[in-house]
Amino acid sequence: MSLLPVAQTEEAPHAAGDELGWSESYAFYLVDPVERLALLTRIGVRPNEGIMDVGLDVYVPDGGLLAARHVRAQRENTADLEVEGVTYECVRALDEWRITYDGAAHSLRSSRDASSHDAWHKSRLERLIVDLRFRAEAPAVATEDSPGGFGQAGRFTGEVWVSGDEYRIDVAGVREKRWGISGTTIPHLRRRFWVRFDDGSALVVDRRVENDVDTHTGWILEGGALRALKEIRLQTETEPDSPWQKSVRLAFVDDTGEGGEVSGEIVQLAPLPSERGPVQAVVCTSVARFRWGDRCGMGIAEYLHQIDRTGRPVPTPGAG
Numbered sequence: 001m002s003l004l005p006v007a008q009t010e011e012a013p014h015a016a017g018d019e020l021g022w023s024e025s026y027a028f029y030l031v032d033p034v035e036r037l038a039l040l041t042r043i044g045v046r047p048n049e050g051i052m053d054v055g056l057d058v059y060v061p062d063g064g065l066l067a068a069r070h071v072r073a074q075r076e077n078t079a080d081l082e083v084e085g086v087t088y089e090c091v092r093a094l095d096e097w098r099i100t101y102d103g104a105a106h107s108l109r110s111s112r113d114a115s116s117h118d119a120w121h122k123s124r125l126e127r128l129i130v131d132l133r134f135r136a137e138a139p140a141v142a143t144e145d146s147p148g149g150f151g152q153a154g155r156f157t158g159e160v161w162v163s164g165d166e167y168r169i170d171v172a173g174v175r176e177k178r179w180g181i182s183g184t185t186i187p188h189l190r191r192r193f194w195v196r197f198d199d200g201s202a203l204v205v206d207r208r209v210e211n212d213v214d215t216h217t218g219w220i221l222e223g224g225a226l227r228a229l230k231e232i233r234l235q236t237e238t239e240p241d242s243p244w245q246k247s248v249r250l251a252f253v254d255d256t257g258e259g260g261e262v263s264g265e266i267v268q269l270a271p272l273p274s275e276r277g278p279v280q281a282v283v284c285t286s287v288a289r290f291r292w293g294d295r296c297g298m299g300i301a302e303y304l305h306q307i308d309r310t311g312r313p314v315p316t317p318g319a320g
Contacts, residue, residue, distance in 0.1 A: 006140035011093035013077040030173035031298035036061035038287045054083040065111035101130040111270035129161035149178035153202040172196035195299030227254040234320035264288040
């Protein structure tokens, strides 16, 4: 597997295919160890389904979670990325974005209550203000095995306000853009990681199991150089009597033949329910502390589990 160049034209909306599941999505991820705050946000345009949807999740220092979810009707693909006040603005293609919001968000006292419908029903509303800029620190990169999208390391600056508490943001992060067939069903298993290290390095990994096909893709940024990952091995330790991730170990070999190992410890976790068609799942998204040799870093570890009627993850042979 090798890396592919990304043209500035890829930043513009793509022509939508005819398939119902065609979509174009934009996602941004940051973890600020100084403010002890993490923010994940994604907006997706699904013109053939007639909607644009956005999610904005903020993990706050006391272990709580704020979440805003909004949907609007949208019949064409568009660069006008705004839903109920959540706005994504491309300032300069492949270089700078701005994300803003000033509105209500559901607030949970503990992010671990995210899988409880009763907890969401009883959640309080808080005012959430977001004004962030993402500026690229490296070229955008696509992988040969996953050409319908790209990732990019950059830096977030700005502010986040939660009910009057101000968080000043100046931290490295990652963004992604994807387009094409997102699938009409949920994969059997998915593991995704977005990590930034204290020396400016970055690691992005995506593992997906669907229709008995196990696919790994990823890339690293090290010393200003971008390299594709051609071999990835994942080991996960779960919590006692629980499927939720506790720690993780990633061993990889890049396209130059160099190897490395990254370990991670979960700091905060939110098991968020998801469904598409008849399939139900839990997307267990966590803030994690990572180590790569002498490097320390922070990032996101996301585990998707299909679940059965009892709410337990469906076993997958070889799942890491």
